[in-house]
Amino acid sequence: MSEKKLFKNLRLFFTFLTLLFLSAQGFANQATPPSIQDSSQLKSIKFIVLDENDIPVKGIRLNNLRVNISVQTDSLGMAQINGILNDEIRVSLNDVFLRKYVVGTNQSQIIRVDGKNPLIMKQKAVVLTNDILVSPNMTTGSTQAVYNNDLVKFPVTSVKNALIGRLAGLYTNQTSGRPGADEVNVSLRGQNPIVLVDGIPRDLTRIDLEEIESVTVLKDAVSTAMLGMRSSGGVLAITTKKGVAGMQQITLTAQGGIQSNIKTPKVLDAYNYSLLYNEARVNSGDLPVYTQADLDAYRTGSDPIGHPNVNWQDQVLKNKSWFNRYDLNFRGGGTVARYYVGLEYQNQKGQFVESDMNAYSTNNNFSNYTVRSNVDINLTPKTTLGLHLFGRIINSSQPGANADNIFTSILNTPNNAYPVYNENGSYGGTTQFQNNIYAQTVNSGYRLNYRRDIITDLTLRRSLDEVTPGLWAQALVSFYSGLSENTDRSKSFAVYKQTGSGSTATYQLYGTNGTQANSTGTEYQNRQSYLEGAIGYKRSFGLHNIDAQIRATSDNVNSGSELGLNYYGGSGRASYNFDERYTAEIAFGLNRTNRYPKGSPMGFFPAAGLSWDITKEKFMPKLSWLNDLKLFTSYGRTGNDAAGYFVFQQFYVGSPSSYFFGTSASSSAALRQDVLANPNVTWEKSDKFNIGLKTNLFKNHLFIQAEYFNNKYSDLLTSANLSSxxxxxxxxxxxxxxxxxxxxxxxxxxQSLGKFSYFVSGNASTLQSKVIFQNEIFREYSYQSRTGLPVGQPFGYIADGLFQSQAEINSSAKIAGYAPVPGDIKYKDLNSDGIIDQFDQTKLGTSKPLVYYGATLGFAFSGFDFSVLLQGVANRNLLLTGNSEWEFQNGGFGQAYEHHLDRWTPATAATATYPRLTVGNNFNNDIVSSFWMHSGNYLRLKNVELGYTIASSFTRKIKVSSIRLFVNGTNLLTSSSFDRVDPETYGGVYPIQRVVNGGLSVKF
Structure with missing residues (x-):
């Protein structure tokens, strides 16, 4: 698409959003709440409860202490009590209401009626809900949420990256820092969670953090059962901001930061490389290739062409790059219409150097344009229409040689391979190294990726109170369209091997100069249409509270060229609460997909839960330090759709020849059977048990929640080991x-102490997995069995130090197919047969439960606010192998690193931490063993933020609601048990970025 056409489409899109925004604002202005006359008896009183981000809070209960009447806020954060009903004065001036918190990190609040309507109150630390969840006091499930204020502290492009260290049970691991590909991998209690955006399944996590109201993790069976065969992995439920009744609020946030690489491999300079290479060749039985004159030239730098010393990381990677983010959002409305409109622009620069000779960028850049418009209109007093729109444009670029290939070249290219430039200005190279890394970076052209995503959600909700109070119905239609296009403008370049110098220099050509690619193609085109119909009932009868719903859904997904995938079926849940003491909840999913054989039954996934608020029992003593104590548990079956692409059908492929009773009939073509089908394939299942306790202590200052889970996953699609x-x-x-x-x-x-308030929060999780059955092949020795060990447990040899002498070798077990020498790795003979072979492989690393944790602390005082987030992992294995760990790989021409200086030699035998050096792959040393297994434990200073909100006495003078200045940092410090590499990114990939960021947020 041309830039002119692109900008034309953008103008049309923004024009449409502007008209929609103005229309919604017009509706809102027609329906601002009227004020109430100052009288002792009120016709009604309305409460609006907002969180600290001005987001409406559902499920907050307010009790009139005079007449013991309570009311609970709805999905708009509103609650209303009629002043007089059946001659009963239900509310009057000076009545006192007690607001009860859902999550007890704050104390309860007393509100006195003063005649103003509505009473707008701020609420902290609540569990916000989406349509699948119920009110917090009506659920028995395991959930936890992160809110907008914490999310926006991270200068990142994906919401997943902002969840690190925040949620118990959520394990994160970032394997790349490359712009546009730096999203962390997440697992929830060991499984891959599905992502819901406003209740609709879609993996859309690179969205504006400012538009997100909350992210809630749903962990157990009762909270996810309604998703049926997509429920086993748990849920990341993203809820976007909606409009609220009140004056329009405009917020502008601008921020920018500096990025730098955390850690890159420490390579050897040319002198040490050559010295060690000679040693390795001698150890391998070959002659050294570098003379003393060569070594001197590398050491002194006297011959930069014939004896180069190029640190390629320094040559092609910058010390810093830029990150920028700009957000503008509008929010407001009245009783008829409410709106939220948000716009964001992000720009993240890569770390590759660029050249002025190019009129285009060859860096690895990422930019993101996002628009969100959520409008909710009351068509009638009982009918609400929600129109939620989302649009996103992502542009990314990288060098024509491809960013990953450049890092691979850095791994494989020693500092003395060739110079950047020859004397005549041509690119240096050799027969072995024809990809000059600097030329790959700045002279290989460029590649572009354009991605466009559009989402439309239309919701119609109708109260059916005329049938019976509390009854409602809802219909939802959603459509998503995504397109990704790649443009290839890569080009070739030639390198030259210079021999001699000056006028007598000669140049050997390798490669072709200037062959230009020029193509544009669709990488993928995805579509999703989602339909949902629901009917629900929510009502209180004195001490009895009921909340129930039934849903029917159809989710059609078209991904690229594959045939459409359709999830269809129904689901439901019902919750009963008595006197806010006892809660019983049931939920189910009933669905299937078209990836299973015709006639297969629908999957049924039931779950149930119970909770008990002990402190409300009469037998409980009234303890001033114990404010709340609740037990909850759940059990149920969930599902996982892992069948794949029509694996129940038998496919046949062409064969150039056929066989008949072992006799070749090569002259005739034939069809042969492809992979043997599985006609009985079904969905994977999980039986989940969860039990927990939550309590509020010391006037609700301290909140504690502890849980235990035990999940059995069965019918897992596993190799049957029948091929032979x-x-x-x-x-x-x-x-x-x-x-x-x-x-x-x-x-x-x-706790608050006058103007000073502070907080401390933390979470810790353990995860232990175990293989119960996998139809394991017969293994002679029990220590080689995979059954009974953690899932994914690595296997290899147990290193027993390094051989120190020939006498030690002679007295040790023989190594099958190899004659070791002093300095080689020695392995344990586990079966005591005198031979080291495959029968001596066993589990490597720790089998202890994985432990991951996070801690946040901070304070606020006189306009200042400060917070720190720590995040870490324990009992984690780190297996290092390949080009980034072993010396002189890549056919013997590869890189070497600083840790190779600690190799074994006769002189360093007592202190060596690395085996003797050899060239190329060493049959004995370069295999998977405990020698290369290290601790992956680490602790990161993940995020720090300092902010200052300018006093309102000043902002009122300039007609501004508030101004906040802030500075924050991400990935600032790391302490790890094995600190030679970054504990998350290693093996020659784009390093994680350290970001120091500052900004300004203004509310009008």
Whole structure:
């Protein structure tokens, strides 16, 4: 698409949003709440409860202490009490209402009626809900949420990156820092969670953090059962901001930061490389290739062409780059219409150097344009229409040689391979190294990716109170369209090997100069249409509270060229609460997809939960330090759709020849059977048990929640290990069984001391997995069995130090197919047969439960606010192999690193931490063993933020609601048990970025 056409489409899109915004604002202005006359008896009183981000809060209960009448806020954060009903004065001036908090990190609040309507109150630390959840006091499920104020502290492009260290049970691991590809991998209690955006399944996490109201994790069976066969992995439920009744609020936030690489591999300079290379060749039985004159030239730098010393990381990577983000959002409305409109622009520069000779960028850049418009209109007093629109344009670029290939070249290219430039200005190169890394970076052209996403959600909700109070119905239609296009403008370049110097220099050409690619193609085109119909009932009868709903859904997904995938079925849940003491909840999902054989039954996934608020019991003593104590538990079955692409159908492929009773008939073509089908494929299942306790202590200053889960995953699609028996590859069968167990703990403490307030919060989780069954092949020795060990447990040899002498070698077990020498790795003979072979492989690393945790602390005082987030992992394995760990790989021409200086030699035998050096792959040393297994434990100073809000006495004078200045940093410090590499990104990938960021937020 041309830039002219692109900008034309953008103008049309923004014009449409502007008209929609103005229309919604017109509706809102027609319906501002009237004021109430100052009288002792009121016709009615209305409450609006907003959180600290001005987001409406559902499910907050307010009790009139005079007449013991309570009311609960709805989805708009509103609650209303009629002043007089049946001659009963239900509310009057000076009545006192007690507001009860849902999550007890704040104390309850007393509100006195003063005649103003509505009473707008601020609320902190509540569990916001979406349509799948119920009110917090009506659910028995395991959930936890992160809110907008914490999310926006991170200068990141994906909401997943802003969740690190915030939520118990959520494990994160970032494997790349490359712009546009730096999203962390997340797992929830060991599984991959599905992402819901406003209740609709879609993996859309690179969205504006400012537009997100909250992110809630749903962990157990009762909270996810309604998703049916997509419920086993848990849920990341993203709720976007909606409009609120009140004056229009405009917020502008501008911020910018400096990025730098956390850690890159420490390579050897040319002198040390050559010295060690000679040593390795001698150890390998070859002659050294570098003379003393060569070594001197590398050491002194006297011959930069013939004896170059180029640190390629310094040559092609910058010390810093820029990150910018700008947000503008509008929010407001009245009783008829409410709106939220948000616009964002992000720009993240890469770390590759660029050249002035290019009229285009060859850096790895990422930019993101996002628009969100959420408008809710009351068509009638009982009918609400919601029109929610989302648009996103992502532009990214990288060098024509591809960013990943450049890092691979850095791994494979020693500092003495060739100079950047020859004397005549041509690119240096050799027969072995024809990809000059600097030329790959700045002279290989460029590649572009354009991605466009549009979402439209239309919701119609109708109250059916005329049928019976509390009854409602809802219809939802959603459409998503995504397109990704790649433009290839890469070009080739030639390199030259210079021999001699000056006028007698000669140049050997390798490669071709200036061959230009010029193509544009669609990478993928995705579509999703989602339909949902629901009917629900929510009502209180004195001490009895009921909340129930039934839904029917159809989710059609078209991904690229694949045939459409359709999830369809129904779901439901019902919750009963008595006197806010006892809650019983049931939920179910009933669905299937078209990836299973015709006639297959629908999957049924039921779950149930119970909770008990002990402190409300009469037998409980009234303890001043114990404010709330609640037990909750759940059990149920969830599902996972892992069948794949029509694996129940048998496919046949062409074969150039055929066989008849073992006799070749090569002259005739034939069809042969492809991978053997699995006609009985079904969905994977999980039986989940969860039990927990939550309590509020010391006047609700301290909140504690502790949980234990035990999840059994069965019918896992696992290799049947039958290929050698049936003579062909067999598709995975539903035979695997795994179990995951763990403990989770959340702590929150906060207190106000006059103008000074502070908080401390933390979470810690353990995760233990176990293989119960996987149809394991016969293994002679029990220590080689995978069954009973953690899922994914690595296997290899147990290193027993380094051989120190020939006498030690002679007295040790023989290594099959290899004659070791002093300095080689020695392995344990586990079966005591005198031979080191495959029968001596066993589990490597720790089998202890994985532990991951996060802690946040901060304070606020006189306009200043400060917070710190720490995040870490324990009992984690780190297996380092390949080009980034071993010396002189890549056919013997590869890189070497500083840790190779600690290699074994006769002189360093007592202190060596690395085996003797060899060239190329070493049959004995370069295999998976405990020698290369290290601790992956680490603790990061993940985020720090300092802010200052300018006093309102000043902002009122300039007609501004508030001004906040802030500075924050991400990935500032790391302490790790094994600190030679970054504990998350290693092996020659784009390093994680450290970001120091500052900005300004203005509310009008």
């Amino acid at each position: 028996i049936v003579g062909t590859t067999v598709r995975n069968l539903n035979i695997g069984i795994n179990r995951y167990t763990g403990y989770e703990l959340q702590l929150n403490f906060q």
